[in-house]
Amino acid sequence: MGDFFGGSTRRVRDPVWGYIPVDRPARALMESGALERMKGLHQLGFAHLVFGNARHSRYDHALGVCHLTRLTLQRIVDSGAYLEERDIRCALAAALLLHAGSYPYADALEGLGLPPRRELSRRWIEDSDVARVLEKEWELEPHNVLRLVLPAGEEPVALTPTEHLLRDILAGSLDADSLDNLARDAAAVGVSFLPLKAEALLENLRVVGQENRAVLSVDEEGAGSLQALVFSRYLMEYNVYGHHALRAPTVMFRRAAQDALQGGAVAPEKLARLDDARAFALIRESAKEESPAGALTRLLSERRLYRRAIELDERHPGYGSLLRLREDANWRRRVEEAWARYLTRYRKGEAGPFDILVDIPPQNGLSVGLRFIRRLPVVPGERNLTTWQSLSGLSEEDMLRCSVPLHRIRIFTATEELARSVRRHAEELFTIAEEV
Structure with missing residues (x-):
């Protein structure tokens, strides 16, 4: 398995992980139409308007995910887990194609009634030159790679235990996707305060058996790295993504x-x-x-x-009337237009039909489903394989409370004058939102 784990003599220089080994099958996939398109998809959307260097692409991210997936697979194989070569090939190919189905400016287009991402992934993997590359260079059936790429619950046939493990490595509780995201995004925006050390975390990964499944877990020595990961996610959500x-x-x-x-x-x-x-x-x-x-x-x-007029989280009494607009873009637009008409009609401000916009980002949480291996139980009856709650002392409710400041809804306006008007008449606007 040497070629899979860095035996290739070819290297690609990556600004985050250094030199990444790339073999011939990987190079063939990198030259496919799907990966070429990903070179033009910004990983952080419009972030370059704010953070000048944040121009990294989903292509860059795909290489990073593949690299971390390779390191993870090598670690768990070295620690005694058995994986067939076909499983390793499938996971590495899926790592490169994990975001092949992404829309341009995907965060902005979410919820606009476009074909689901799973359908785009299927087209790129099964109906493009990617399929030929997977069959010829990787000796894989495209539909098997697609099963690992699709989000949990969207695969047409239930995953095997091994596929569940590979999916966890790619996009689970502790996964190559989010690890590369955090490290790459932080480097691009110039964040220097993240405590995350991805290599240290991967070094302490283990696979244990639980309920007829191979479960990804972290050894006791990786406790600090796991805690740093959760804290890093919070910092990036608060300071960058939000x-x-x-x-x-x-x-x-x-x-x-x-x-x-x-x-x-x-x-x-x-x-x-x-x-x-x-x-x-x-x-x-x-x-x-x-x-x-x-x-x-x-x-x-x-x-x-646009200017920021109002910012609120779930502790604000008007939060609920706006949160329900998240799943219905047309409803949200009707509220925005109703606000503009109200302010203009009653001479409380001048607003056109798209001069007031509501932003309701995804409600990302901080929960951790990863298991933790404790060598010596600290409370009577505790099992060696325990949970994040046992490690951190934080319950699921505690984690939800920590997430409250991250779930901010904002109202943006075309001008600063209109922003002041929205702030002055906020209570009236929230009432209108409930009635539209």
């Missing part, structure tokens, strides 16, 4: 894309196959200049971002 200056262009583009798609100016099928730059250009060029799509993409091109 930064208001990053959310502003995201919500602006979301509204532009929503109007372009629903107005028929842009076809969902065409948008799905483009990279970020081409998708942005398609929406801007297909929209009328005075339309929401035309005006908002022009502002984004000129880096004239």
